[in-house]
Amino acid sequence: MNSREKILQAVKLAQPEVLPLPTALETPTVYSDPVVKFTEVAQAVGSSVIEVNSLEAIEDHLKEVYLPELQKKWQASGKLRVVSTSVGFENFAEQIDSSDIDPHTFQDVEVAIMKADLGVAENSALWVPETIIRVLPFICQHLILLVDKKTIVSNMHQAYERMGLGQDDYGAFIAGPSKTADIEQSLVLGAHGPRSLWIYLIGDVE
Amino acid sequence: MQANEKKHHTLADHFNADEARVDWHDKTLWFVRTKRDRLTHDLLEWEELRDTASQIKSHVLSNLSQYLEEFEQKASANGVVVHWAADAEEHNNIVFNLLKKQGIDRMVKSKSMLTEECHLNDYLAKQGIEVIDSDLGERIVQLAKEMPSHIVLPCIHKKKEEIGDLFHEHLGTEAGVSDPQILTETARQHLRDVFITRKAALTGVNFAIAETGEMVICTNEGNADMGAHLSNIHIASMGIEKIIPKRAHLGVFLRLLTRSATGQPITTYSSHFKKPRKGQEMHVILVDNGRSRQLGRTNFRNSLKCIRCGACMNTCPVYRRSGGHSYHNAVSGPIGSILAPNLDMKEFSDLPFASTLCGSCSNVCPVKIDIHDQLYKWRQELVKAGYTDKKKTVAMKLMAATLSSPTKFKLAGKLGRLTLKYAPFTVNNGLNPWYKGREMPAPPKESFSEWYANRGKDKKI
Numbered sequence: 231m232n233s234r235e236k237i238l239q240a241v242k243l244a245q246p247e248v249l250p251l252p253t254a255l256e257t258p259t260v261y262s263d264p265v266v267k268f269t270e271v272a273q274a275v276g277s278s279v280i281e282v283n284s285l286e287a288i289e290d291h292l293k294e295v296y297l298p299e300l301q302k303k304w305q306a307s308g309k310l311r312v313v314s315t316s317v318g319f320e321n322f323a324e325q326i327d328s329s330d331i332d333p334h335t336f337q338d339v340e341v342a343i344m345k346a347d348l349g350v351a352e353n354s355a356l357w358v359p360e361t362i363i364r365v366l367p368f369i370c371q372h373l374i375l376l377v378d379k380k381t382i383v384s385n386m387h388q389a390y391e392r393m394g395l396g397q398d399d400y401g402a403f404i405a406g407p408s409k410t411a412d413i414e415q416s417l418v419l420g421a422h423g424p425r426s427l428w429i430y431l432i433g434d435v436e
Numbered sequence: 437m438q439a440n441e442k443k444h445h446t447l448a449d450h451f452n453a454d455e456a457r458v459d460w461h462d463k464t465l466w467f468v469r470t471k472r473d474r475l476t477h478d479l480l481e482w483e484e485l486r487d488t489a490s491q492i493k494s495h496v497l498s499n500l501s502q503y504l505e506e507f508e509q510k511a512s513a514n515g516v517v518v519h520w521a522a523d524a525e526e527h528n529n530i531v532f533n534l535l536k537k538q539g540i541d542r543m544v545k546s547k548s549m550l551t552e553e554c555h556l557n558d559y560l561a562k563q564g565i566e567v568i569d570s571d572l573g574e575r576i577v578q579l580a581k582e583m584p585s586h587i588v589l590p591c592i593h594k595k596k597e598e599i600g601d602l603f604h605e606h607l608g609t610e611a612g613v614s615d616p617q618i619l620t621e622t623a624r625q626h627l628r629d630v631f632i633t634r635k636a637a638l639t640g641v642n643f644a645i646a647e648t649g650e651m652v653i654c655t656n657e658g659n660a661d662m663g664a665h666l667s668n669i670h671i672a673s674m675g676i677e678k679i680i681p682k683r684a685h686l687g688v689f690l691r692l693l694t695r696s697a698t699g700q701p702i703t704t705y706s707s708h709f710k711k712p713r714k715g716q717e718m719h720v721i722l723v724d725n726g727r728s729r730q731l732g733r734t735n736f737r738n739s740l741k742c743i744r745c746g747a748c749m750n751t752c753p754v755y756r757r758s759g760g761h762s763y764h765n766a767v768s769g770p771i772g773s774i775l776a777p778n779l780d781m782k783e784f785s786d787l788p789f790a791s792t793l794c795g796s797c798s799n800v801c802p803v804k805i806d807i808h809d810q811l812y813k814w815r816q817e818l819v820k821a822g823y824t825d826k827k828k829t830v831a832m833k834l835m836a837a838t839l840s841s842p843t844k845f846k847l848a849g850k851l852g853r854l855t856l857k858y859a860p861f862t863v864n865n866g867l868n869p870w871y872k873g874r875e876m877p878a879p880p881k882e883s884f885s886e887w888y889a890n891r892g893k894d895k896k897i
Contacts, residue, residue, distance in 0.1 A: 234520040237676065237724045242501040244732030249498040251681065252491035255688070258481050271701060329714060333666055337632055352691075353701035364713050365665035368658045368705075386687040386702075395648055395683055399711035403690075405702050408658040412573035412589065414596045415464055416616035421572060422627060423658025423705070 260384040264351035265431065268382050272354035275406035276419050277427045281379070285318045288376065288430050293322065296428060297341075300372060304425065306340060314343035315361040316376060326362050333365040342370035346404075348381040349429075350389045355403035356429065357393065364400055368408075373424040375404070379431045442783075444790040448758035461593060462756040468589070469750040471699025472800070479695070489688050490804040493741035496679055497731060503646040503679045504722065510649025511720060514711045519721045524554035527723045531556060531638065531671055532563055534719060538669060540565075540636045544627075546653070546660035547571040548640030549587050549744060550673050550723060552766035553779075556638075567638075568630050570659040572623050579606050585760025587767055588697050588746035593759050627659070637663035641674035641720070642743070643689055646681050650710045651720060654693065654703040661707050669717040672709070676722050677731075677740040689743060692802035697745040730778045735813045739774045741803040748797035748807055754790055763787060770797035774810040777818065785823035788814035846885065853879040 231239075261267040269279045282288050300306060313336070314323035323343055336342075344367055346356035356375050358367055367373055383389050408423030419425055441447075452458055476482045496503060508518045521527035527550075535543060543560070545551065545567050557567045557578075569578045573590035577583065579602045584590030591599070600614035609622050639660045643652040651672050653660045664670040680689065686706075694700045712718035730736055749755045749769030760768035765776040765784060770791060776784035788811045797807040818824050838844045855862060856879040863876060882890070 232520070233522040233526060233724075236522055237520055237722070237728060238501050238504065240724065240728035241504065241676065241731060244728050245500050246498050246734075246737070249491075249494045251495045252488045254684075255481055255484055255488060259479060275700070275704075333713075334632055337628075350702075355702050355706065365661070368661045368665065386691050387684070390684045390687045393683075396708075396710075398708070400713070401708050402661070403702065403706040404704065406704050408656070408704055410572045410620060410657050411698070412571070412576065412591055413599055413616040413619055415467065415589075415592075416596075418617055418620040420624065421620065421657035421659070422570070422624060422631070422662050 255387060258385050258387050259352065260388075261351050264382045264384050265379055267351035267384070268349055268354055269431070271352065272406070272429060275354055276409065277354060277406050277429055279429045279431060281431045281433060283433045285432075288432075289319060289321065291430075292319075292374075296374075300341070300426075304371075306371075310340040311338055312341040312343070313339050313366070313370075315363070315366065316343055316345045319343055326366070329362045331363065333363055333369070336363060336366055336369050339366070339370040341372045341374060342366050343374045343376070346375045346377040348383060348389060348392060349377050349431075350384075350386055350403070351382055352385045353405055355386075355389075355405040357389065358402055358404050359398040360400040367402070367404060368423045370424055372426045372428070373404075373407070374428045374430065376430045376432060379433050382431075442764050443786040444758065444762050444764070445786070447762035447764060448790070451759040451762055452757070457595075458757055458759075460595075461759060464592060465750045465756045468698060469747070469800075472696055472747060472750065473699075475695040475699045475701060479691075485688060485692055486802055486804050489692055489743075489802060490741065492680060492685055492688065493803050494738075496681060497677070497737060497740055500676065500679065500731065503681060504676060506646040507644055507649060507679055508722075510647065511644075511651075512649075514649045515718065516649065516712065517717070517719045519719060521721050521723045521725070523725050524723075527554050527673065527721055527725070528556050528559040530721050531673075532560060532565070534669065534671060535560075535565060535636055538635065540669070542566045542568075542634055543636040543638055544568050544570050544630050544634040544663045544667075545638045546640065546655065546663055547574055547590075548638065548673050549584075549766055550640060550675055550725075551638065552584065553725065554673075554723070556673075568627075568634075570627050570630065570657075570663055571655070572620065572657060572659075575623060575627065576602060579603075583761065583766065585768065586746060586749055587744050593761065628662075631659075631662040631666050634663070634666070635668045636671070637667035637669070638671045638673060639664055641672050641678050642693070643680050643686060644674055644678050644720075645683050645686070646679055648683055648710065650683070650708050652686060652690075653707050653709065654690075654705065655707075656698075656700075656704045658705055661705060664709070665713065667716070670709075670712070670719070672718070672720045674720060674722060676724055676727050677742075693743055693745055696747040696800065696802040726778050730775070733778070735817075736774060736778065736810055738805050739771065739778075739807075739810060741805050742771050742775070743803060745802055747800040747802065751796045751800050753792060753794065753796070758790065763790070770807045770811065771805070774807060774814060777814050781818065781821060782823050785818045788812075788818060789824075846883070849883045853881075853883075 312323040349356045407419045407427045408421045410421040411417045576591040585593040596614040603609040641651045642654045755769040773787035791811045795808045
């Protein structure tokens with residue numbers, strides 16, 4: 231008997247009679263304004279949130295506020311490598327459209343711009359499906375996520391209900407910049423992944 | 437090492453030699469517990485969530501063989517290679533052979549308590565394979581050549597100055613630097629280089645979903661993703677109890693896990709691995725290592741519901757004051773004390789006694805494991821199996837004989853009161869192990885029976 235059969239047989243012998251699965255939660259908390267809650271929680275976990283009404287507004291904000299602030303705060307000098315898997319930022323970002331690129335070549339990316347499918351108000355998590363380069367939202371120094379305001383749900387139950395079984399080969403809920411408190415419980419942003427996360431909440435596009 | 441030196445009370449003694457450090461350790465963990473309270477009290481449905489999670493896990497354990505087969509089928513269809521390991525040795529062998537086949541001798545690993553349980557790093561080192569732990573806390577204890585002292589906060593027992601010294605020695609920081617910001621940045625640079633250069637990555641698994649074959653891995657640092665997405669081969673190691681039936685159940689577990697663990701609403705990353713990246717190999721090893729045996733123990737079956745949040749450790753008055761290393765097992769604290777005797781009853785016979793049975797662990801457990809009841813039940817099993825101190829058994833029998841006879845009881849009470857009054861040193865000395873850490877109460881002048889018989893005698897009418 232191989233280990234697979236051995237384990238399965240041992241488990242079969244040991245497990246009790248089948249117990250029922252519970253039903254879904256009756257009334258999980260929902261928020262009257264999920265966007266407000268989302269913003270509050272996102273800021274509490276170290277993200278920055280900007281509400282905008284058009285892609286042009288994002289571009290303007292990125293050029294006029296985000297990049298200058300980034301350079302000042304993180305003392306980033308010289309030309310920053312900015313990449314995007316989302317179309318519309320060709321003016322100042324390298325457009326990534328081929329998954330055949332070796333992921334290691336993204337190790338010098340300063341800023342990555344990507345889209346999230348939905349957001350969750352209770353914990354500010356954004357669902358980021360695999361977008362061309364799996365490692366991109368982790369390997370960049372700073373991450374920018376764009377999300378449609380209308381996709382913000384209240385809680386994780388609603389999120390999975392909307393996502394169903396999913397079509398993505400890989401995907402991650404991302405809530406805030408990478409962080410650690412392993413040294414004496416002192417919170418430090420920027421453990422291995424991005425040092426900062428900016429979220430653009432896109433409202434009704436005019 | 438002599439048998440007694442490895443026992444909880446002796447190891448706790450070492451930890452307690454530095455009282456200021458014990459106080460600091462106690463307070464730090466209590467701080468994490470209070471963060472948990474703040475987050476859980478915010479959620480009106482918290483108790484309903486715990487009940488639901490506990491019932492989902494009960495269902496999984498009652499139907500585990502079928503879910504394992506369903507997971508295997510779905511994961512295989514996704515292009516993930518599924519391996520089965522009956523014990524630690526087989527698990528370690530599978531990992532080694534996968535690396536050997538690719539000619540790889542350096543691997544990066546994210547947090548996996550299972551690989552600690554299997555002593556994978558030591559095994560691979562003997563085979564000439566270098567493993568670097570990428571979770572910051574785990575890297576720190578690895579540099580110190582220690583085990584993690586806590587499943588979520590691996591170096592919670594270390595002061596930042598000690599970490600500074602380690603980094604000075606191994607990573608070249610300036611001597612005396614202990615600022616967490618600077619130390620973390622140093623580790624970031626050091627480990628980034630590791631992520632970029634390693635061709636193999638091993639991760640643990642928080643949840644494996646039967647209906648989709650997905651594996652979900654939760655980290656705050658992003659280290660599991662950095663390792664896995666830059667590797668040619670990703671190996672995920674998981675205990676067979678990590679299965680959940682449906683994807684929607686993640687809604688329940690992801691809401692509970694980090695609120696209970698660190699008082700965050702969710703981990704920074706909850707990554708869902710379904711298919712390997714183009715050109716990458718993805719493997720999962722399903723490990724039993726005693727879990728099917730524990731499943732068959734009706735009294736201890738529920739311990740397999742554990743989602744490894746560490747809340748029982750943060751709240752435990754014994755853990756907070758004795759430190760994780762005093763449990764001499766990969767998983768420490770209350771949950772470790774009910775898991776460990778299943779692995780080796782003799783070696784871990786001391787752990788179920790390292791508790792006050794106060795029940796705080798059961799109260800905070802997100803999947804409602806009856807931890808303190810199981811600790812109590814393990815004590816009985818261990819005594820029956822003959823793994824406890826014989827001196828205590830003799831004393832217990834003597835006490836049972838005394839308590840069952842009114843004459844002996846009265847005499848013993850009188851003698852006891854006289855002894856404590858006139859010769860307390862005969863009890864309060866190094867020869868009496870029970871007295872250690874305890875103060876004897878002041879003896880009453882008379883017993884209740886004596887008082888009852890004498891009452892009213894000097895009453896004036």
